[in-house]
Every structure is written in structure tokens, then in C-alpha cells.
Amino acid sequence: MTNSMTLPAISSFDSLDQYLRAIKSFPVLSAEEELKLATRLKKYNDLEAAKTLVVSHLRLVASIARNYAGYGLPQADLIQEGNIGLMKAVRRFDPDRGVRLVSFAMHWIKAEIHEYIVRNWRLVKVATTKAQRKLFFNLRSMKKGQTASLHSDEVAHIARELNVKPEEVLEMEARMSGHEISLEGNADDDNEDMFSPISYLQASHAEPSEILEAQEADQLHTTGLSTALAKLDDRSRRIVEARWLQEGHNATLHDLAEEFGVSAERIRQIEQKAMKQMRGFLTLA
Template sequence: MSDLSAGRDENPSESAELSFLSGPDANNDCVRDPQGASRGAALSALGAYLQNMRTTDLLSREAEVDLSTRMRHGDESARELMILSNLRLVVSIARRYSDRGLAMEDLIEEGNLGLMKAVDRFNPDLGFRFSTYATWWIRQSIERALLNQVHMIRLPVHLMEKINSSLSKREHDLAMGIDPGEDLFTIHPELLPLLREPLSLDMPLGDREDGSLLDVLEDTERPSAIRLIELREDHEQILRCLSILRENERRVVELRFGLEEVTTPPMEDHLAADLDSSHHLSAKIRSSRQGGRKSSERGDGMTLEAVGKILGVTRERVRQIESHALAKMRSYLEHPEGFSAGGSSPETKGRKSKRS
């Protein structure tokens, strides 16, 4: 057992303990109500609770021993006085956990439960002040409440095993009157990101009564406005590129890149999918222009072999037509003035003139 006879008294001074409610920033440091409606009432109730604690004096070591002795003989008034005299200790400890996702009044309530356990289990013969012993139980009770909040989230099995092992050891130490050491969240810092105040999706935004948090959350299943603009630009660019291809070239590109409906305006229900097909082809052309590796993304496009069966040509012939079509589209993007719809590129015209 640890020798804690020299353990320091955790009871803070009255002025320091209550200052966080009396200062100009009291509204920021106390109860955080995301809905905003009951914030003032909760703060007022908590303030009244803390003001009432001022009427109870702190206990000396001798008074703690006397009250503990009376409690052993069934004196309920002694137990009540021991609890009331240490309520400020609970507030002091609860403030250390004020950024962990629970409102201050909830932290104080959980801390008070720990204080009651400490009062019932305290033995002055152990040789240390009650405030030292009570601090362990108050922390344990608050941390238990915070863990219950974390348990709403599915945790990895190995982490749960570590936490349960730590809790069992700490509770054993408490029962034996041994200092459990650092708080649970210092031992397991991976829990800290999980301690966030839960927010309702229906909570109002500021003073607005007709809007909620749900109204401003991004719909990840649909493309953003900027993304739609980018996709539409690609779509329009591909339409222009397809217009300069011969019929067989156009057909190969459409089948290979899933663009069979690309010449018609995309329907709203299939907007993202249709525009994405254009985007894949646009990326393919850009990659080829920059000399990069060929992209394997083709949206819902067909394989060379499948396209060959539809057109009645070999797999290699499909590859040649596709390669020539992409080169023509690339040239069009670089020098659009030299092309006509379904016509020849400047290179093709040059070859024809040489032959003649």
C-alpha cells in the first residue's frame, strides 16, 4: 500500500473554486447546451448550486476523523455533513473534464456519486486526508460516465480489452486504498478523439427556426456543385471531340468508354454517372497528351474483345481504331481550327495531298 500520509489536501480555496461562474466568461466555461434553448436556465441552476456550497465550511483533519467515527456508529447527519463539505472538491475535479463531451452539471452529478462512495469507504486509519481518497473515487466515477458515452461507438476488441483491464485494476486499487495513478484518458489517449459532444442533426442553426444542421451537411452520394461544373465541362469537350470522328471511330470510342448516350443531354437521375463517363475519356486524352501512363479507367466501357464482336472486327483492329481516334481527338484539342465535323485532321489532309 502506498504511503500517502503526506498526501496534499485537494480542497481548493473558495474564491478560486467558484470564480469560473462569477467572471465575465462564465457563459463560455460552464454548461454547453447545443440546442441553446435551456442554456440560461441550466447555468442559473448550476450557479445557485455552487452558491449554496459556500455556506458549508471545509473540514479539518480532526473533523474528518470525528465525522468518520460518528458515521461508523450510524450517524447519518455526520455522513451528510461529510458529503456537503466536499462538494466543492467535486466541482474542482469535474472542471478538468469539461471538454470531454459531457455538460458540467452531468460531470458534477457523476462526481457526486463517486464522492458518496468515498464517504462510505473512507478509513482515517489509512493515514491520509479524505480529500485525497475522495479524489480517486470522484475521478473514477466521472471517467466511467465518459466511457459509457464512448461505448455508443463501436470500439476495436483489443482496445476494449485494454480499457476493461485498466478499469479492473483501478477499482481494485481503490478498494485497497491505493493511488490508481494517472487518469484513464492519459493512459489511453486514443479515447480522447471519441469524447465529443453529440449533436442532433435537427438542432437549429443559430437563431434560425426554419433551418437545421441537416440542411447544411454535404450529400456525399451526389457530386458537389464545383464537381458538376467540372464534369459538365468535360462532357461538352467530349461532345466536340466526338463530332470530328468518323462513324466507326466514334462507335469504338463510345463502346470502349461507355459513352453510347453521350450525345444526348444527361438525365437528372443519371447525371453523375453520365458525366463521369465523359470525365474518364477526357482524363484518358489528357494523359495521352502529357505522355503519361495510359489510364485503365473506362467507366462502364467494354473490353476490346467485346467491342470487336459487336463490330465484327478483330480485337487488334479495335485497338488500332481507338488509338487513331484518341490521337485525332488529342490533335483537335490542340488545334481545333483545322477540323470539320466528321472530317479529316490536318495530318490526314497532308497525307492525302502527298499521295496526289
């Protein structure tokens, strides 16, 4: 897609301000217009439809990129990386899921910007594991403008939420206020998941996965729920009920990991499989 369409490149403008003014001229699409364009792209690989979807969201990329100015990297580069994420999002966008592109695209825009930061920011050494990269971005966001060290309760809470050890939280905090060292990971490691930007995104409350999960939760409360639940094995049923159907506070992956004596990642895998099975049951109902 990127090789076959011409998009407004920042380098073609005299200044970043001129680029920002230019992208504001592109109209915002209505839900109906977006659906038609996305459907044309999905069914007919219509690159003009893809281009319209991309340019109408360029201002979103610029807005997101501004939130990463504190890393000391050129704003134009952050925007350019975010634009790459936007184009990936447009290519992967499924109009049949009932989610607006703006919500889905945020995921990919942030992912590309995060990856760019990890490749280029050299003030902090970040390990190559998913948990530690997620820890890096969450800690830096939390401590923005804050010089005081974390309290023990804060350390314990972050460790639980991110599924890391308290010592790792303390070590990362120390690195963030320490001397300049390399940020690069192990370039020889060919484990794609370990370097996947999706695995270390910031707070996910506005991410497409969160939106889709909320929609799935609503569906589970409709006709056929009891039947679908009854078809699950005991452990899967317990996990779905604890995660989605409890009144008040729903259980976290960490809570259920402790209950069943497995990792939080294993609970997530069981939950995803169970939700897929239930969607199939509900469709057949």
C-alpha cells in the first residue's frame, strides 16, 4: 500500500508547522463515509480509498506524537513513524467489527512510535522482555515531572499490575534516573514477539483490544449466555465469569493466575480460547 500511494511527506514542506497546517485541511470522515471506504479497501483493494482513510487521520498521528516530546527525539520523526503505524492500521482495519478507525489506529500509531523510541533513545537501558518494556513506558509516564522515588506500596502495586518482581520495578526506576547507557536490545534475537511493539504499549483503556473486549462482554450478557457458559470446561467457565460477569470488581489476570497456580499469560490464553468458543456458541444459538 505504501509504495502505491502518494501521501503528504513532512520533508516536502518548509517546516513542521506548515505540514501541521496542511493536514488540518483534510476533512474528517463521517462513520458512513469511513465504512464505505474501508469496505472498498477490504473487498477490492482500492488504494484510493486507503489513501483517503489515511490522510483523514494524519492529524490524529500528530496529536499522539506530541505526547512523546519528552524523549528528546525530533517531532517530525515521531510523526513520520506514527504515519507508518497509521498505514498499517488502515491495511488491517476490519469495518465489520463495528469499531471506528480512530480507535483501532491509535494502537498501531503508538506501537510504531514506541518502537522508534526504543531504537533511538539512549538515556535508559531497557531489557528486551515484554514485561520490562511495558514497565519502562508505564514508569516513565507515571514519573513525568516527578522526582521523588516510588513508595513501597506503589512499587508493589506496579509489580502486580505488570506481572514483574518488585526488584525489577526498583531497578528500572534507578536506570531511569541514572547515567547514559545503551537502549538497544539483543539484535541477534530473532524472537519476533519479544520485539513486538504491541506487547509494551502504554495504558490500554482506549486501545482497540479494550473496546472489542467491552463489546464481547456486552454480547455475553445477551441471549444464549447460560448455554454457552455450560459448554465450557470448569476452569474456562470460572475464568470467564470472574473476568467478565462478577458484580463489582472483576478479577485480574494476576488474581486468577494465583488461584490456579499458573502464569498470568496462561490465564490470558485460556480466556481468549474460551471467549472464541463462546462467540461460536452464541453465533449458532
